[in-house]
Amino acid sequence: MPTQPKSDVPAANDQLALAVHGQRAPADAMSHAVFRTMSGTEAKLERFAWLGDGMAVAVWQRSTQEGKTNYIQPGHHTLSCYLGGGYRVERHDAPGQYGAPGRLCSLPDWHESHWTVRDTLRLMHIYFMPEHYAHRAVTELDREPRELTLADRTYFENVRLAALCESLLDTPWQDKDQLLRANEITHEALSELLQSQAMQRPGLRLRGGLAPLVRRRLAEYIEANLEGNITLGMLALVACMSEFHLARMFRISFGMPPSAWIARRRLDKARGLLRASQLPLQQIADACGYADLSHFSHRFRAALGVPPGRYRQIMCA
DSSP, X not given: OOOOXXXXXXXXXXXXXXXXXXXXXXXXXXXXXXXXXXTTOSSEEEEEEEEETTEEEEEXXXXXXXXXXXXXXXXXXXXXXXXXXXXXXXXXXXXXXXOOTTOEXXXXXXXXXXXXEOSOEEEEEEEEOGGGGHHHHHHHHSOOGGGEEEOOEEEEOXXXXXXXXXXXXXXXXXXXXXHHHXXXXXXXXXXXXXXXXXXXXXXXXXXXXXXXXXXXXXXXXXXXXXXXXXXHHXXXXXXXXXHHHHHHHHXXXXXXXXXXXXXXXXXXXXXXXXXXXXXXXXXXXXXXXXXXXXXXXXXXXXXXSSOHHHHHHHHHO
C-alpha cells in the first residue's frame, strides 16, 4: 500500500520514527526518503529493519476504515507484496484492479499514484534506492545503469518474487545473522525484480560513456583478472583511451568509479565462493585479489558485518 507524508503525522508513527532512525540507518538521503514515504499512513507498522546495502523492509497492517493515500515521487523504489486482504484496494488510474495475497506492485522513485483502501490489509514493502540497480544492470542485463529504471506496475503476479517475500517474512530481522540472511533473500528478490520489471527510461538520450563493446570488454577483463592487481592504466589499455578519459567514461557507463566496481565484484565473487564451495579462506582471498587473509576478512566484515567464516556458517546452515 503506497503512502505519502501528511502535515499531521499520527501518533502511532512515533514507533516508525524509532524504527527508521533508531536503527543503524544508511545515508541520510535514504533514511529521509523512507521515513517521508512511510510516515503519512494510517496503517500500523508491524516490523521494520535496515538490511544493509541501501535496502530496508517493513510489514504493514491496516484496519477496515476506508481511506485514501498517495504516493508522490518518493525518492526511492518500492516493491510491495500483499500478504493478506487488499481485495478492495484500488489505484485510481487502474480502476477495476484490486489487490490480493501474493499480488505485487513495483513503484519507481519517480512515479505518482493515488489509492483508495476499503478493507483490511497486510503487506510487505521493500525499499531501495535507484542506485541499487547499477551493478545488476551491467552484470545481469548487459545494460548501462542510466538506461534503466523500475517499471511502474500495479498488481502483477510473479510466483518466485512472492515466494521470496514470504521467505523474507519468515526470517527474523533481529540479530546480525538473521539480518544477513534477510539481506541475501532481498538481493535475490531484487535480482528477479530487475529481470522482470526493469524498463528503459522514457525519453532516454544517452550522451557520453563507453561504447557497449568497450564496456563489455572491460567488464569481462575485470572478471577474468580479479585475483590480480587491476590498475586504471591496465583498464585504459583495454579500452584504448587515456586514463583520465577512461575514468570519466567508466563512471558514466558503470554507475561508479573503477575502484568501486572492482571492489564490488571482488566481494560478490567471495560471497559466491563462500556459499558454493568449501575452499579454505586463504584460497578464496587469493582468488578474489585480496592482499592477504587479514585484508580479506577486514574488507568482508566492513561490508557485511560478519567475517567470511561466519558468513559461510550462516549461509550453509
